[in-house]
Amino acid sequence: ETGVTQTPRHLVMGMTNKKSLKCEQHLGHNAMYWYKQSAKKPLELMFVYNFKEQTENNSVPSRFSPECPNSSHLFLHLHTLQPEDSALYLCASSQKIPRDTLNTGELFFGEGSRLTVL
Amino acid sequence: AQKITQTQPGMFVQEKEAVTLDCTYDTSDPSYGLFWYKQPSSGEMIFLIYQGSYDQQNATEGRYSLNFQKARKSANLVISASQLGDSAMYFCAMREPWSDSNYQLIWGAGTKLIIKP
Numbered sequence: 598e599t600g601v602t603q604t605p606r607h608l609v610m611g612m613t614n615k616k617s618l619k620c621e622q623h624l625g626h627n628a629m630y631w632y633k634q635s636a637k638k639p640l641e642l643m644f645v646y647n648f649k650e651q652t653e654n655n656s657v658p659s660r661f662s663p664e665c666p667n668s669s670h671l672f673l674h675l676h677t678l679q680p681e682d683s684a685l686y687l688c689a690s691s692q693k694i695p696r697d698t699l700n701t702g703e704l705f706f707g708e709g710s711r712l713t714v715l
Numbered sequence: 716a717q718k719i720t721q722t723q724p725g726m727f728v729q730e731k732e733a734v735t736l737d738c739t740y741d742t743s744d745p746s747y748g749l750f751w752y753k754q755p756s757s758g759e760m761i762f763l764i765y766q767g768s769y770d771q772q773n774a775t776e777g778r779y780s781l782n783f784q785k786a787r788k789s790a791n792l793v794i795s796a797s798q799l800g801d802s803a804m805y806f807c808a809m810r811e812p813w814s815d816s817n818y819q820l821i822w823g824a825g826t827k828l829i830i831k832p
Contacts, residue, residue, distance in 0.1 A: 639806075639822040640820075706759055708759040
């Protein structure tokens with residue numbers, strides 16, 4: 598079983614649809630993230646959850662709604678999206694590390710959900 | 716100001732040759748970490764190598780090594796003996812504290828590496 602699993606891998610939706618992206622991690626990590634990757638742009642951090650508590654919302658429009666029911670699962674609920682929201686949405690997890698630590702705290706990513714908004 | 720700069724949008728390299736991917740960064744915090752990730756066409760981001768700001772030696776992981784020049788604020792990735800499977804996007808990222816107990820990763824725009832047979 599892979600460390601971080603995302604479903605669906607591909608999603609096409611209209612602007613009036615409601616859909617959800619799912620992420621599950623089997624690594625025992627306590628932090629989970631949603632990133633947006635658009636063509637020719639750096640990865641954009643959307644949301645961070647530490648121990649199920651949202652700790653970061655990077656000015657993301659309200660049409661994106663995250664949910665973290667437990668430390669292993671993360672959802673991104675989508676509604677009334679715009680065509681410019683078409684992108685690869687990547688989920689990641691890590692072990693939350695304190696500042697000034699020698700631990701790497703690297704992120705482990707899923708394969709992403711490719712979203713196309715028509 | 717850009718925090719992570721990858722100046723090479725794309726590179727073509729002959730198989731079995733070594734390749735250097737450039738990364739420069741900007742931070743005023745003495746405690747930071749530098750990462751390199753590989754993203755093949757499948758989409759998954761694969762962690763390659765990490766360098767901490769206090770590490771005395773350059774990081775190495777198999778065929779990957781990180782040429783860390785702290786004074787110049789550069790953290791170039793070196794891939795020795797390149798293989799066809801190395802063709803992918805490569806991202807440099809910096810871990811920077813944004814609170815007393817949390818940090819974020821700042822990402823570069825990436826370099827597309829294509830290995831020619």
